[in-house]
Each structure stands twice: as C-alpha cells, then as structure tokens.
Amino acid sequence: MAKVRGSDAGPPLDGRTAWSCVAALFMGPQNHSRFNEAAQELGLTAGALKALLTIHHHGEQPMRDLATALHCDASMITQIVDALEARGLAERVPSPTDRRVKLVRLTRAGHRAFDRAMAHLSVAPEAVLRLSAQEQATLARLLLKALSLADPPIDPPNLRPAR
C-alpha cells in the first residue's frame, strides 16, 4: 500500500486526519445526540452525566476539583451532586483533613450507570461495522494502544454487563 501524498491526492495520513474522520462519524446524523440520549436514559442532565464521567475518571475528589475539571462554578457542582445523590449514583464524604471540604465519589450504582452510559456511547456507526473483520481488528488494536498511551492511561472498555 503506497503512501498517498501531495496537495491534490487526498488528506495527509496522520493522526489529525484520523481524528477528523472520527469527528465526522461522531457528528453524523445517526450519532450527534448520543450523549444527550445517554443522559436521558439515566434520568440525568448532560451536565450531570459529564460530572459522573469525570468522577469515574479521577476517582474520589473534592467538590472544588470537580468544579475545576468541568470549568464551572462551585454552585453548579452542588446542584449536580445533589441530583446524582438523589439518584443514589454518588455520595458526599467529609474530608478527613479539612472539615470545609467534602469529597465526592461514585456509589456501586454510580459505577453501573457509568457502564450503561459508555455502552450507549459505544454503539459503532454503520460505516465502521462495514469494514472487514480484519480491518476492524486493526482499528481496535490501534485504539486500545492509544488508550494505554494516554496520561493517565484509560481503562480498556468494559463491554460486559456491570462491575
């Protein structure tokens, strides 16, 4: 397979092009509402689902840190964590070192909710499933490798029911 180059021969074969394709697939007509759908399925707002993903990713952490990660005001976090707590997906724990601080962490149900959300977000577009089995395997291998190269590394997908 020869490398295609030059101004009129197509886009450069690099990571940027690769991710452009991902964006095109993700924003395609069949996918562009996945996130909101996943949130609705869990009875959450988009903001609350974002928070849930972030808590899962960073683990137990102060409310304040969550506000920083989500680029929003602390009061927003109060409301969002209220919603998560009301649904039994997260809980507040007093910090052992600073009595002003409350830590947030996911409950067992919260982890299950995370898995459900990712399952919904992971439904592959038709176009990807039309690649040959071998091509899909190569794609999966490369992307799993990318996950492992992230800093910090991202866990490989958990496609089975729940933890």
Add this chain to the structure above:
Amino acid sequence: MAKVRGSDAGPPLDGRTAWSCVAALFMGPQNHSRFNEAAQELGLTAGALKALLTIHHHGEQPMRDLATALHCDASMITQIVDALEARGLAERVPSPTDRRVKLVRLTRAGHRAFDRAMAHLSVAPEAVLRLSAQEQATLARLLLKALSLADPPIDPPNLRPAR
C-alpha cells in the same frame, strides 16, 4: 501479531471495541466539551450548531425535515434558523412547489462556519498523537475507508482553511 482472545485476555478486537475506545477518548477530560466550545466559538448554541451540521450534511431542505432530523418541534427550528440567519450562516428560500414550505440552506459563510467547527472538533487527543507515524497513518486510512463506506458516503475531512 497473534490475535488475543478468550474471556480474560482482553476485549474482543472488533468494531464495537474500536468505537468504545473512540468514545472513551472523546469523553475523556480533555475532549468532552469540544462540541459546546465549537458552538461558542461561532457564537451559536449547541442546538444551532447541530442544525448547521445537519443542513450541511443533507443539503437544502424544508424546515420540517430539519425538525425530523433533529428530533425536535418545528418551533425550535424557527428559532434556530432565525439565529443562523441573523449571523448570515443560513437562509430561507420559498419552495417552488408548495407555498407553505420554506427551504433552508447554508450560505457561503455557513459553509465556512462548518469547516471551522469541524476543525475544532478534529483536534486529536494526545493519546492518538503518541502513536507512531505509521500507526497514525494506518488509523487514518481505515477511518477514511469507513467514511467512504457510510451511506451516503461522508466527504473526507477538509483540513485546509475554507472552501
């Protein structure tokens, strides 16, 4: 490279796993707000940007069809198209066959806005850029192929300034 299989040997190497990785990367801390950012950069709401992408994808179409594609009420479309029109990104054209119907289409500025939005959405995560040049090339090739297999086929990314 041997194929890894079995219940404890890792996720299956298929399209679903591949797309799960994409979702994990897309929803990662550095990426999960890209869509809103892209909208804000253009001075649009998320809904308006969705509409812009849809109009680009489907081309000139009745307001009603847009409402169907976006799963929302027609009145929402009125408001969104008002916003796009106010920014010179789209325009209403009377249907030649049915005087009740108005067609919506992107202006030249609208197409430029689309390109800007996609450029913003296409910024690859660090993790992808850490793959070797050859791995990135393979990834790009496979994803470009997937785009071409979509129904209807999706245009390869336009990474240069504007049309």
Add this chain to the structure above:
DNA sequence: TATTGTTATACTCTATAACTATA
C-alpha cells in the same frame, strides 16, 4: 380538514451573587 411555519408562553438547566462554616 390536514399540514407548514410562526408567535407567545412556560419550563428546565446553567450561571451569578450573597451567605455560612471552617481554615
């Protein structure tokens, strides 16, 4: 009468400001 699109209005989600408790 049925359908397209608009206008008017209410609701949800998010952002801003003032407040309490602790450091």
Add this chain to the structure above:
DNA sequence: TATAGTTATAGAGTATAACAATA
C-alpha cells in the same frame, strides 16, 4: 482574611400550545 460549599435568584435555551397561511 481566604477558602469550601450552599442557598437564592436571574438568565439562557428549549419545549409546549395556540395561531395564520396554504394545501
């Protein structure tokens, strides 16, 4: 005094309902 989190309130975005024009 400075910081963490909460409460109260206002604003933006979206959805619902009633309406005018055309089929």
